[in-house]
Amino acid sequence: xxxxxxxxxxxxxxxxxxxxxxxxxSNSASDYFIWYKQESGKGPQFIIDIRSNMDKxxxxxxxxxxxxxxxxxxxxxxxxxxxxxxxxxxxxxxxxYIPTFGRGTSLIVHP
Amino acid sequence: SQTIxxxxxxxxxxxxxxxxxxxxxxxxxxxxxxxYRQAAGRGLQLLFxxxxxxxxxxxxxxxxxxxxxxxxxxxxxxxxxxxxxSGFYLCxxxxxxxAVRNTIYFGxxxxxxxx
Numbered sequence: 022x023x024x025x026x027x028x029x030x031x032x033x034x035x036x037x038x039x040x041x042x043x044x045x046x047s048n049s050a051s052d053y054f055i056w057y058k059q060e061s062g063k064g065p066q067f068i069i070d071i072r073s074n075m076d077k078x079x080x081x082x083x084x085x086x087x088x089x090x091x092x093x094x095x096x097x098x099x100x101x102x103x104x105x106x107x108x109x110x111x112x113x114x115x116x117x118y119i120p121t122f123g124r125g126t127s128l129i130v131h132p
Numbered sequence: 133s134q135t136i137x138x139x140x141x142x143x144x145x146x147x148x149x150x151x152x153x154x155x156x157x158x159x160x161x162x163x164x165x166x167x168y169r170q171a172a173g174r175g176l177q178l179l180f181x182x183x184x185x186x187x188x189x190x191x192x193x194x195x196x197x198x199x200x201x202x203x204x205x206x207x208x209x210x211x212x213x214x215x216x217x218s219g220f221y222l223c224x225x226x227x228x229x230x231a232v233r234n235t236i237y238f239g240x241x242x243x244x245x246x247x
Contacts, residue, residue: 053233053234055235055236062241062243063241064138064222064224064238064239064240065176065222065238067235067237070233070235072233110176114234117234119178119181119236120234120236122175122176124175125175
């Protein structure tokens with residue numbers, strides 16, 4: 022089955038810096054990927070998604086990059102703010118299967 | 133727009149007592165519905181999912197059960213809680229998986245402490 026993992030459990034950055042959160046997946050047939058943000062005590066919130074026919078997708082201050090060759094995706098957050106402090110999850114889906122979630126990276130933003 | 137409501141937000145229950153967590157989705161019809169549990173360490177464990185009324189699939193054998201009495205209502209239950217049932221429970225919904233973008237949207241979660 023699919024396994025999804027993030028490279029670092031914790032990432033600390035300074036306010037204003039760019040943050041990069043990485044995620045690896047195992048199933049080369051995965052065709053849809055999602056990033057979530059989870060603040061303390063709340064449910065995960067959808068941030069951005071990308072289909073496998075794309076390499077890059079941009080949102081507001083966030084960019085997701087997909088490298089299908091090495092089965093890796095990343096979430097880039099520009100000009101990181103204290104409000105970005107949260108746990109970030111990636112998820113990967115193959116076809117109509119339920120997405121598989123990674124364990125999450127905790128982003129800590131220092132003022 | 134679609135919204136998902138989950139309640140209660142927190143509860144403390146004694147061992148052996150019953151449990152009922154409820155979830156409703158508004159603004160969509162025939163959604164797929166899910167119950168997840170999130171223990172310390174942040175991993176999301178899929179407990180149950182449903183593709184329609186009365187249709188429940190269980191991912192992990194355990195002390196819990198789920199029911200879907202109405203199209204947009206999903207209930208997580210237990211007859212007798214165990215200490216190990218403590219955790220953060222999340223209800224979620226998505227459009228049917230045949231959709232190209234099958235994002236799962238989560239509720240705010242329910243904190244269960246079994247004492």
